[in-house]
Amino acid sequence: MSNRPALPIYLDYQATTPTDPRVVAAMLPYFTTIFGNPHSEHHAHGREAREAVEKARRQLAGLIGADEKEIVFTSGATESNNMAIAGVARFGREGRNHVVTCATEHKCVLETVKALAEEGFETTIAPVDRHGLVDLGRLADAVSDRTAIVSIMAANNEIGVVQPLAEIAAIVHAKGAYLHTDAAQAVGKIALDVDSMGIDLLSVSGHKFYGPKGVGALYVRRHPRVRLVPLLHGGGQERGLRSGTLATPLCVGLGEAAAIAGREMQAEGELLASLGLRLQSGLRRLVPDFWLNGDPARRVPGNLNLGFPGIDADRLMAEAPEMSLASGAACASSSLEPSYVLRALGLDEAAARASLRIGIGRFTTEAEVDFAVECLAAAVLRQRSVAPARARG
Numbered sequence: 001m002s003n004r005p006a007l008p009i010y011l012d013y014q015a016t017t018p019t020d021p022r023v024v025a026a027m028l029p030y031f032t033t034i035f036g037n038p039h040s041e042h043h044a045h046g047r048e049a050r051e052a053v054e055k056a057r058r059q060l061a062g063l064i065g066a067d068e069k070e071i072v073f074t075s076g077a078t079e080s081n082n083m084a085i086a087g088v089a090r091f092g093r094e095g096r097n098h099v100v101t102c103a104t105e106h107k108c109v110l111e112t113v114k115a116l117a118e119e120g121f122e123t124t125i126a127p128v129d130r131h132g133l134v135d136l137g138r139l140a141d142a143v144s145d146r147t148a149i150v151s152i153m154a155a156n157n158e159i160g161v162v163q164p165l166a167e168i169a170a171i172v173h174a175k176g177a178y179l180h181t182d183a184a185q186a187v188g189k190i191a192l193d194v195d196s197m198g199i200d201l202l203s204v205s206g207h208k209f210y211g212p213k214g215v216g217a218l219y220v221r222r223h224p225r226v227r228l229v230p231l232l233h234g235g236g237q238e239r240g241l242r243s244g245t246l247a248t249p250l251c252v253g254l255g256e257a258a259a260i261a262g263r264e265m266q267a268e269g270e271l272l273a274s275l276g277l278r279l280q281s282g283l284r285r286l287v288p289d290f291w292l293n294g295d296p297a298r299r300v301p302g303n304l305n306l307g308f309p310g311i312d313a314d315r316l317m318a319e320a321p322e323m324s325l326a327s328g329a330a331c332a333s334s335s336l337e338p339s340y341v342l343r344a345l346g347l348d349e350a351a352a353r354a355s356l357r358i359g360i361g362r363f364t365t366e367a368e369v370d371f372a373v374e375c376l377a378a379a380v381l382r383q384r385s386v387a388p389a390r391a392r393g
């Protein structure tokens with residue numbers, strides 16, 4: 001076996017990423033030295049903190065082609081998604097009372113849409129094809145001049161599939177509705193431009209791209225101006241959209257993560273794609289009969305979702321503690337249900353249970369990939385030797 005990496009190996013970069021040490025370094029002074037309230041603009045302590053927050057706002061805006069005035073800091077993508085979807089729906093522009101999303105969204109989108117249905121809004125959940133791409137024909141049928149907002153994620157957290165946002169925007173805008181995208185898995189991984197992609201609202205999560213946990217942002221378009229009802233009421237910070245004192249160190253960390261991603265994203269993506277191929281070709285030699293969930297081409301680098309016929313992924317994870325892997329989304333993996341995302345692609349229960357998510361990222365090494373190949377293959381073969389393989393179905 002090649003040089004053995006430190007164990008356990010982290011292969012769950014879609015659940016969260018470590019904070020980049022450069023991000024931590026940028027944040028540190030804002031806990032102790034520059035601690036002022038960024039909303040206290042009448043003294044120097046406050047103004048210094050304010051300047052740091054505004055720099056971070058520009059850094060994040062720059063990464064997605066937005067204007068800094070269009071960025072609202074939040075506690076993470078969960079809050080941003082709630083705020084965008086419920087906020088636009090409840091604003092009730094032109095009496096529009098219909099909300100559309102798709103079946104493979106993150107729980108925080110699906111649960112927000114469900115809560116809106118309970119409030120009396122009409123809701124539609126569009127299906128996806130077997131690769132996880134939203135069915136554009138069904139989406140076009142669903143969107144009408146009663147639709148307030150359509151929420152379709154940029155990249156999926158389980159299968160990495162990248163949705164055709166520009167095409168979706170054309171469908172949505174033809175009916176005068178707004179397009180929101182949960183870009184938690186796309187920001188810092190692939191190029192995003194809110195104008196050329198026709199995005200009206202976009203959710204960001206700091207900890208999915210090497211920023212700190214507990215911070216995120218919502219992009220809200222100003223031309224034409226998207227209006228929404230805030231979730232939090234109070235001092236009217238963030239132009240009245242998100243009351244509460246901003247967490248200066250977390251905002252600074254999010255900004256620094258965005259600046260690093262802007263410089264390094266392309267090269268990093270190429271590196272991750274080649275590590276992903278190395279992992280797949282290594283596995284093919286040892287356990288050739290696995291399949292790839294999601295679209296083979298339209299996916300974010302770093303995400304592999306593989307199915308191993310006859311395997312129970314949860315059992316494999318328990319039997320291979322040398323690797324931190326996932327069998328579904330982090331937030332749903334405590335439930336006994338197989339992944340609803342994989343089921344929405346048409347996988348039956350056994351095939352969904354046989355699937356593993358392997359997430360590699362900035363700090364993954366070749367030695368870790370090679371070790372993971374051997375470790376995964378051994379775990380698959382071990383499980384098959386005790387339980388006879390069932391057919392993939």
Ligand SMILES: *Cc1c(COP(=O)(O)O)cnc(C)c1O
Nearest residue numbers: 076077078106157182184185205
């Ligand atoms: C992680 C994630 C979220 C939730 O983000 P938090 O910042 O942890 O609230 C939402 N959507 C997707 C696609 C995610 O991957």
